[in-house]
Amino acid sequence: MHLRRLTGQSAGALVLATCFVITPAHAQVDEQEFTLRVERSRAVRAPIEVAPLSVESSLEGAGESAADLATRLVRDLIWSGHFSIANALPEGVQRPPHVPDDWLSETETGGDTVLQLTLSGLRRDEMVWTARLLDARNRRQIVGKRYVIDLDAPSRHVHHLADEIVFAVTGETGISQTRIIFSRAVGEGRELFLVDYDGANLRQITRNQSLNLMPRWSPDAEKICYTSYWNGRQRLLVLDGRTGVSNKVTEFDGLNYGGAWSPNGNELLVTLTRDGDPEIYRIDLAGTVKAQLTFEPSIECSPVFDPTGNQIAFTSDRGGVPQIYRMNRDGADKERLSRRGTYNDAPVWSPRGDRIAYVTRHMGLFHVMVMDSNGSNPIPLTIDAEGNNEDPAWAPDGRHLVVSSDRDGTRRLWIIDYETAWARPLTSGAVDDNGPDWSASPVAREGS
Amino acid sequence: MQRSASMTKTNKTKTTLRWFFGLLLMVGLATGCGDKPEAETDPDSGPTQMMDDEIDITPVDEQPDFDGNAIDDGTVGGTDLEQPAVPLPTVRDVFFGYDSDVIDAEGRAVLEENARLLREREDVTILVEGHCDERGTAQYNMALGWRRAEAVREYLVNLRVPAARVRTVSFGKEKPFVRGTTEEAYAQNRRAHFNLSHGD
Numbered sequence: 078m079h080l081r082r083l084t085g086q087s088a089g090a091l092v093l094a095t096c097f098v099i100t101p102a103h104a105q106v107d108e109q110e111f112t113l114r115v116e117r118s119r120a121v122r123a124p125i126e127v128a129p130l131s132v133e134s135s136l137e138g139a140g141e142s143a144a145d146l147a148t149r150l151v152r153d154l155i156w157s158g159h160f161s162i163a164n165a166l167p168e169g170v171q172r173p174p175h176v177p178d179d180w181l182s183e184t185e186t187g188g189d190t191v192l193q194l195t196l197s198g199l200r201r202d203e204m205v206w207t208a209r210l211l212d213a214r215n216r217r218q219i220v221g222k223r224y225v226i227d228l229d230a231p232s233r234h235v236h237h238l239a240d241e242i243v244f245a246v247t248g249e250t251g252i253s254q255t256r257i258i259f260s261r262a263v264g265e266g267r268e269l270f271l272v273d274y275d276g277a278n279l280r281q282i283t284r285n286q287s288l289n290l291m292p293r294w295s296p297d298a299e300k301i302c303y304t305s306y307w308n309g310r311q312r313l314l315v316l317d318g319r320t321g322v323s324n325k326v327t328e329f330d331g332l333n334y335g336g337a338w339s340p341n342g343n344e345l346l347v348t349l350t351r352d353g354d355p356e357i358y359r360i361d362l363a364g365t366v367k368a369q370l371t372f373e374p375s376i377e378c379s380p381v382f383d384p385t386g387n388q389i390a391f392t393s394d395r396g397g398v399p400q401i402y403r404m405n406r407d408g409a410d411k412e413r414l415s416r417r418g419t420y421n422d423a424p425v426w427s428p429r430g431d432r433i434a435y436v437t438r439h440m441g442l443f444h445v446m447v448m449d450s451n452g453s454n455p456i457p458l459t460i461d462a463e464g465n466n467e468d469p470a471w472a473p474d475g476r477h478l479v480v481s482s483d484r485d486g487t488r489r490l491w492i493i494d495y496e497t498a499w500a501r502p503l504t505s506g507a508v509d510d511n512g513p514d515w516s517a518s519p520v521a522r523e524g525s
Numbered sequence: 526m527q528r529s530a531s532m533t534k535t536n537k538t539k540t541t542l543r544w545f546f547g548l549l550l551m552v553g554l555a556t557g558c559g560d561k562p563e564a565e566t567d568p569d570s571g572p573t574q575m576m577d578d579e580i581d582i583t584p585v586d587e588q589p590d591f592d593g594n595a596i597d598d599g600t601v602g603g604t605d606l607e608q609p610a611v612p613l614p615t616v617r618d619v620f621f622g623y624d625s626d627v628i629d630a631e632g633r634a635v636l637e638e639n640a641r642l643l644r645e646r647e648d649v650t651i652l653v654e655g656h657c658d659e660r661g662t663a664q665y666n667m668a669l670g671w672r673r674a675e676a677v678r679e680y681l682v683n684l685r686v687p688a689a690r691v692r693t694v695s696f697g698k699e700k701p702f703v704r705g706t707t708e709e710a711y712a713q714n715r716r717a718h719f720n721l722s723h724g725d
Contacts, residue, residue, distance in 0.1 A: 309692065332667065334667055376665065512663060
C-alpha cells in the first residue's frame with residue numbers, strides 16, 4: 078500500500094514493479110479488490126549537486142538574495158519529480174517543504190551534474206543571476222542562463238530556469254510556470270481563485286457572490302470556462318483572462334455545466350437538460366449546439382476530450398450506477414471503460430492520452446484512480462490517504478495531478494506525483510476548495 | 526430554518542439591511558455601548574434578530590414616494606398604488622435518500638400540502654432547488670440535484686400547480702444547508718428546497 082516507500086528505494090532500478098492487494102475486512106457494495114502491477118520506469122531521479130553559491134556583489138543583502146534564489150530553484154527542481162539534490166545544500170539554502178528525506182540525500186554523490194549559481198550586483202533591486210548546469214565528466218554545459226532579476230518578484234525567472242533545466246535534462250515539459258484555477262467557498266457562495274503551482278500568488282478571480290464552479294482552462298491558458306448562477310439559473314460562462322470579462326455561453330433551462338475544451342480551443346463539451354434529460358452536447362464558444370452526443374434517459378455527464386480531440390470520455394449511469402465510458406467525437410462507438418466498483422466519475426485524460434484519471438467510491442470514501450485509456454490497469458493513487466480525494470486534473474507534464482481532498486480534515490487542494498504517490502498541500506488555512514484545473518505550460522505553448 | 530437563495534432580489538435586500546443594521550450596531554457601539562463588547566457577538570441580540578425577521582419587507586428605495594413636496598410631472602392626483610403583495614405561503618422542503626431522487630411517502634405528503642398552498646397562488650413563482658450531500662463527485666451530484674428538483678416539479682405539476690410557475694435549478698453538493706460529516710448533516714443536505722417569490 079505504500080507506493081512512496083517502495084519507489085523511494087528504487088534509485089538504481091529503471092523499472093520497479095510492485096504488487097499489492099487490499100482486502101477490506103468488511104465487505105460493502107462498492108468494495109473493490111485492487112490487485113495492481115505498477116510499472117514505474119520514470120521513478121529515477123537524477124542527482125544534482127548544488128555548488129557553493131558565488132556572490133560577486135558588495136550590495137547589502139546580496140548573500141541572502143542568492144540563498145533565496147537558490148532555495149526557490151532547488152524547490153522547483155525537487156518538486157518537478159525529476160531530480161534529487163545530492164550532498165549538503167550550500168549555506169543559507171533552505172530545504173523545500175513536504176519532501177521525502179531521500180529526495181535530498183546528503184550521502185549520495187552528485188554524480189557529474191553540478192549546478193553553479195552566481196549573483197552579481199546591478200542595482201539594489203535588480204541583480205544579474207547566472208546559472209550553469211554542468212556535466213562535469215564530459216565538460217559540457219547542459220543549461221546556461223543569465224537573468225536580470227527583480228528581487229521584489231524573483232519567482233518568475235526562477236520558475237523559467239527550472240523549466241529550462243527540466244527540459245534540457247529530461248526532454249519533458251516542466252510545470253514551474255503553471256497555475257491552477259479552482260473554486261473556494263466565500264461567504265454563502267463560491268468564487269474562482271488562481272494560484273501558482275507552488276501555492277504562491279493566490280488571488281481571487283470572481284467577485285459576484287454567486288456560486289462559481291468547475292473552472293476549466295482553455296488549451297492556451299488564456300480563457301476559463303466555468304459554471305455560475307444568476308437569478309436562480311445556471312449558466313456557462315467563459316472568462317477572458319486578458320480583458321477580465323466573462324461572456325455567457327449557454328443559459329438553457331436546467332443544467333449548463335461541464336465546459337471541457339477541445340484541444341483546438343474552438344469547442345466545448347457540456348451537459349445540458351434542454352431536451353428534458355441530462356445529455357452531453359458539443360457546442361461552440363458562442364453557445365451554438367453543434368451536436369448532441371448522448372440519447373439516454375439516464376444521467377450523462379462529465380465529458381472530456383482526449384488530447385487529439387477525436388475521443389471523449391464521459392460518465393453515464395445507464396447501467397444503474399455511474400460508470401466511465403468513451404465515445405468518438407461524433408458520439409459513435411460508445412464503450413464502457415471502468416470495470417470495477419459501483420461509482421466511477423470525473424474522468425480526465427492525461428496530456429499524452431495514455432491514461433485516464435478518475436474518481437471511484439471505495440469503502441464509502443472517494444479516491445482518485447488512474448487507469449490506462451482502454452480501462453485496464455486501474456491504480457489507486459490516494460488509497461493510503463485519509464478521507465475523500467476528488468476532482469483530479471492533470472498537470473501538463475502528465476506526471477502530477479491536482480486533487481481536492483479532506484485528508485487533513487479540511488477540503489483543500491493537494492498535488493500528487495503519479496509516479497510515487499507523493500503528495501503536498503497546495504492551499505492552506507481554513508478553506509473549502511474544490512474543482513481545480515491545471516493550466517498548460519507556457520513552455521509547451523511556445524512549441525519548444 | 527429560513528433560508529433564501531443568494532441570487533434573488535430578496536437576498537440583496539437582506540444584504541442591504543444587514544449592512545444597514547450593522548452600521549446601526551457600530552454607531553451604537555461607538556456612542557454608548559463600548560463597555561459591553563459582548564453585545565457585538567451575541568447572536569440573539571436585538572439588531573441581529575430584527576434583521577432576520579425583516580427579510581421580506583419592501584426595499585426602502587422601491588417604496589412609493591410619500592414626500593408631499595415632490596410633484597410628479599404635474600399629476601396632482603398622485604400615482605396609483607399596486608395591490609400590496611399577499612405574504613408568501615410557508616412551504617416545507619422535501620428530503621431524499623442517499624444517491625436517490627425518489628420522493629418517499631413523507632415527501633409526497635409534504636408536496637400535497639405544498640401544492641394545496643401554491644395551486645391558487647397565481648402571484649407566486651416557485652423555484653425548486655435540488656441539493657445533494659457532499660458524498661460523491663461534483664459532476665454526478667449536479668445531475669442528481671437536477672433530478673431531485675425535476676421529480677418535485679413534476680409531482681407539483683401533477684397536483685395541478687401550473688407548470689409555467691415552477692422552475693428548477695440544481696446546486697449539486699455546492700451549497701449545503703448544514704456543514705458536517707454526520708449522517709444527520711448529510712440527510713439535511715439531500716433536499717429539494719422551495720424558493721418562492723412574487724411575480725414572474
